[in-house]
Amino acid sequence: MRLNYPSSIRIIRVPCTGKVDVLHILRCFERGADGVYVVGCREGDCHYQSGNFRAKKRVEQAQQLLDRIGIGGSRVRMCNLSSSDAPLFVRFAEEMHAAVLGAGPNPVRAALASKRTITDPPAAGLNAGTGPLS
Amino acid sequence: MIVAAKKPIEEIIEQVKGLRSVLVLGCNECVTVCEAGGKKEVGVLASALRMYFLQQGREVNVGEHTLERQCDTEYLEEIRNNIDAYEAVVSLACGVGIQFTAERYPSKPVYPGVNTCFMGAALERGVWAERCQGCGSCILASTGAVCPVTRCAKRLLNGPCGGSTAGKCEISKDVDCAWQLIVDRLKTLGRLEDYETLCPVKDWSTDRAGGPRKVIREDLRS
């Protein structure tokens, strides 16, 4: 099954969606991503029992925060599928791609592009700070 | 531990919106355990602030740092050489840490990033409850180690009031009646007869009523 999905999507692999933190999601937006979706196992099928439920809650937190700072919570989604379900993977990718096109560019990216003076945003990672103290 | 809750980001933005640089300062103690002001929350808040300012077209240097404790002068010294890079600090420590940071750096505005709530413990993940109000004169010995000063909505030392219903307080079905807990505990300990001992009028001068408090240990002073 050689299925195509939108080339705009970059996959970051994690051992379990339970590893994904709000901070990871925020860092993506800080670096200019237009959307982030977390694709986990089907609910009830988590190898670690509750990893995908934790991810779901964190996605909700990220949505709320992004709404409140004007980036837009609809740019983040949680999706669940079986690891063998390639067609559904493609469908999610296409839906996300369409959603991001609808939402338009991440305003942070535009700001970053126009303000080259700003130091590079931090690399994704829990412990990476940006201040000179870190 | 001291339990705090994150302030809504709108409130923090309102405090710092005019700044060109701000340091988000976390604390590794209580607020880390209650997930309101540790390193992770510092990262999330700083990231959110950076994005907020960027999309407002503002160039604001948002720094991140987390101290071992903000309620200890030694640890506060750690930022001595860097703090001048920032116009102000948003402290995610409890009210103690926020004030101590401000006392240590008198010319630096320090804003609270959390609402400090109470002294308590985690009942389960994500749920914290108050257990002590620091009245300065502990009566737990006579109440089966359940504190009526903290856990009775009326601080009754000779409770319960007439509002105790099915183990719950009159103010809410979600609040346990402290005196039901005390009676249950005394029963378990086989000391229910202690219930009839009248608790005398309390000296509240060791509580908030006596003004700001200090503990002085001459044997430890240098």
Place this chain on the structure above:
Amino acid sequence: MSLKTPSKLEKILRAGHLAVTSECGPPRGSDAAHIVHKAELIQRHVDAINITDNQTSVCRLCSLAACIRLKLMGLEPVLQMVVRDRNRIALQSDLLGAASFDIHNVLCLSGDHQRFGDSAQGQNVFDLDSMQLIQTIRRMRDEGKFLGGDAIQRPPQMFVGAAANPFADPFEIRVPRLAKKAAAGAEFVQTQCIYNLAKFETWMEQVRDRGLHEKVFILAGVTPLKSAGMARYMKTKVPGMDVPDEVVKRMAGTPKDKQAEEGITICVESIQRLKEVKGVSGFHVMAIEWEERVPEIVERAGLYPRPAV
């Protein structure tokens, strides 16, 4: 019969009469005519009138001023004092104020939590609790001393009362709690409204087993129900209230226009049954915003005329 105070309520109780008290809630404004009118409705049918103290935490004209009004009418007020709103300075000060008008009865209460009222965002005080207030007043009266230890010139002469709720939880300490109040110095108690007569009788049995009815006068509280809706409300919404299903059913089974009459009848029947309970020294008729029906209840219950003492 040795009287401790000039209280008329005390005289009646110590003389062995069944006492009758009632209560009036002060207005949410400064019009004294309101309280005077309420008192006039019931004055010949009761021995003393409680004035509530910002009941349910809703701000009203103060109990002390309303008691003074009654006193000026020649009536016998019972000053209700909750410890929610005043610290020990204010409580003792108000007691002296009441004593200066020769108000001779006081009822010590915790007070409903402020979250129920119009000031849910306010602070509360609870410097003393109701038992400690009882102790404080007894000390002021019997030893002539303030809580702080200084002597009082012309100490207050108050007959000291408390509330008792036989129906609140935990049930196993309801009687010990009365014992505690008696030990603190309460001389009379007025109970929560009684609808569950059987449960009250069980409580009284335990009260008698400990001889508490000989240490403290027990006035059984009754409140006439105005409607089936009120019965349901009291059953489900009022903390520490026990309204049995039979009572709710009896009210609900009565046509709407006759429910008020039925409520009065239930109240009269309750008093008649409770009169037979050993250790009950009188009745506290709390007709909530229904003072005009108190005379009828008292008469039908065979408690009229009131004794002259």
